[in-house]
Amino acid sequence: MWVTCPRSRQTSRPRLMSFTLATWNINSVRFRIRQVGMFLDRYAPDILCLQETKCPDDRFPLKPFRSRGYEHVLLNGQKGYHGVAILSRIPFLSTSKRGFCQKGDARHAAVTVADGGDDILIHNFYIPAGGDIPDPTINDKFAHKLAFLDEMTTWLTGPETDRRSILVGDLNVAPLENDVWSHKQLLRIVSHTPIETERLEQVRAAGGWVDAMRRFVPPEEKLYTWWSYRAANWALANKGRRLDHVWVTPHLVDRLESTEVIRATRSWKRPSDHVPVIARIGAA
DNA sequence: ATGCCCTACTTCGTAGGA
Numbered sequence: 209m210w211v212t213c214p215r216s217r218q219t220s221r222p223r224l225m226s227f228t229l230a231t232w233n234i235n236s237v238r239f240r241i242r243q244v245g246m247f248l249d250r251y252a253p254d255i256l257c258l259q260e261t262k263c264p265d266d267r268f269p270l271k272p273f274r275s276r277g278y279e280h281v282l283l284n285g286q287k288g289y290h291g292v293a294i295l296s297r298i299p300f301l302s303t304s305k306r307g308f309c310q311k312g313d314a315r316h317a318a319v320t321v322a323d324g325g326d327d328i329l330i331h332n333f334y335i336p337a338g339g340d341i342p343d344p345t346i347n348d349k350f351a352h353k354l355a356f357l358d359e360m361t362t363w364l365t366g367p368e369t370d371r372r373s374i375l376v377g378d379l380n381v382a383p384l385e386n387d388v389w390s391h392k393q394l395l396r397i398v399s400h401t402p403i404e405t406e407r408l409e410q411v412r413a414a415g416g417w418v419d420a421m422r423r424f425v426p427p428e429e430k431l432y433t434w435w436s437y438r439a440a441n442w443a444l445a446n447k448g449r450r451l452d453h454v455w456v457t458p459h460l461v462d463r464l465e466s467t468e469v470i471r472a473t474r475s476w477k478r479p480s481d482h483v484p485v486i487a488r489i490g491a492a
Numbered sequence: 493a494t495g496c497c498c499t500a501c502t503t504c505g506t507a508g509g510a
Contacts, residue, residue: 481510
């Protein structure tokens, strides 16, 4: 009599990783290091991708991470503004940082982590905000944002994305109508103009990326990750935008178990205006 | 658009954020 043993079949294969990955625009990692510690204690992601660390690498507060087991660190910071970091309890197989638009600013970091006999590439991005006026001919910041998106499209295509990859970060674009509190009222506001949402869609399509958050929340539902500091009562007004994203290549879609917006951090004392998003990738 | 906020910096005014 035949008895199949799925377990032995599985263990004969290289083990594919199960892990959680968080992305969070922290708006100064030094100013908000206590909130970061609270978040790690409460949600314990295996990997944390931060944006807007606003911190030179030699001033980065590593101790609160190391004491919690986040021993693997990739920093790409600078003085005053921008800056990204990846902090992990999982070892990195390789690390890289890429400059965009011939600027010396710190807006990208990437690592690979083991996944069975293969690996997974994780990109962490902080795309330029783009200033106030959505016209590249009179606003250099908006021109920079569009050039940055075009450079991403050119880079993240073809063989570069034909692998297990995750792209997270503050992309500073709310692409869908229900990624903002009022599509109509924000059409001419930077972050939701058609010129930006079309460029971001080009980046996504060129790499065959899948919008992971929208696999779990249908496009008919509002979904935000950022609420302005200016609103007197951010939760009551609820005039948010989805500026932070998790994308995966098709190779990982079947292993996506969840994405979760951690709205609670926005109510903490002295919060970032962005909240974390956590994605769970299952073992295959 | 809303409302007049938030952080960094050879700091008390300006740049950058979105």
